[in-house]
Amino acid sequence: MNTERAHRFGRAAHLVGISGIPSAAANDVGVIVLNAGLVHRIGPFRLNVELTRRMNASGYPTLRFDLSTLGDSGASGESLSRVQQVRADVADAMTLLGAQSGCKRFVLIGLCSGAENAHRAATSESAVAGAVFLDGYAYRSTGFKLRYYLPRLINPARLVRSVARRLHKSDKSASQPSFGVVFPPREQVRDEMAGMLERGTKMYFIYSGGASNYFNGRQQFRENYGKLAAHPGVEVERLEETDHTYILAGDRALLLGKIEHWMRQHFPPQSLT
């Protein structure tokens, strides 16, 4: 029998999502997975399906769902900013998963825009006990520029490849619509992260090789956020070999293993403690 259930839910019954409740739920922490960009709730290459089922197998109740106007979810009809909508949608998702599983605390997981939305929701929701940010916020630092330019200056062949790649990308971007987002100021993000850590929120930052245009070394996290990098509630990882959306099955398996390990470390299944 399928352990997943389909739901239409939310304050305007406008959201669509799939809950997964393990038959022997061994945790009071639920996992909620957010949309990556415009991809519907199954995630890029079905990443969110694999992730939620892996979490279910480890005893965590899960929900993958579409935020307002994404995937199969409609608009709520309210006059809200996008940030307010995201926060209200995540609150609706926590209410649903709480009612389905009895969870009172939640971990949010998001890739790219999903990481930004996880951050927005986590700043305002005390029920968010943890968050996994996949290619989340980071800012080009002096260290970033040194790590980027020095090897190219030393190795002219690498410089040529780099220029060629940039030209190719600018050709592409000229002919395609741009949906780029502007990150909020670093100081704002740092202060919000500090507030979350003070509240006890655990945070796991995983940067792929696909994010190398703005994050190119683990030490950059310290360059960006100073002493927060050493906080025991923060873990930072860089999976240099992977691409931004984890197109290879082996890379997805690597990512899921990392997340599962982090979850077990910070939110151990109760039956095993």
Added chain:
Amino acid sequence: MMVEAEAEIPFHFGTGAKLFGLYHPAAAPTKKSVLLCPPFGQDLIRTHRLYRQLAQTLAAAGIAVMRFDYSGSGDSAGSSIDVDWNQCIADTVAAADELRVRSHCETVAAFGARLGANVAMASATHARFADLMLWDPITNAAAHIARLDAMQNALQHDTNRFLKSRPATSVADQWLGFPVSPMLRQQLLDLRVVPPDGPTLLVDSRADESTVWNEHTAPSTKTIKLPRTPWDDPERLELAILSHELIQAIATHMQEAR
């Protein structure tokens, strides 16, 4: 006439409730219904929005619609590696039955894009489809597989995606983000397109004009040509496929269908 339809209903159905479906009720009592058969792999993700828009357009025009995912795809149970052509056909038959129950319509038409069109054709008899609407069905399976293999192999050295080339083993046995079993590969290689006997709308937006489809069309097939769809452009691999012309063509066809 276009009327605002009720919100679609997500649910699971079939044996063990393992299949995921979304039912779009018609805006008014209806005698027409359409089952939307999804394509495979990354095509499913790229066309998700279009399938939803098509379903909403048809529902607003008074036609009941159901979308669903095959076993091992989308939100249905099973792993991507377990996708099985024969199971997809069985799932489609189950979905058509489910649509009949929900819509109270005995007459069910089917729409499918690419391999979804092939599934619609292959299941037409058992699912008792009254009408087929086929968008760029795969007419040469070997060529389709060769294209997928070539795009997958190119990933290995795609330095726009990866910082460094990846070992051959890391890209093996997958098609553009999805693991593929030897069984599915063989099933698709064995695919033979049999021209449908019944009423058929063929929507052709392929770049390759040398398609053999014309040799297969029956007198009951109506063909519409649309601008090229960039199905196999590696640089658009993660961009949605949208087509208002396609939606319009299907809606018009369904409204004209008896």
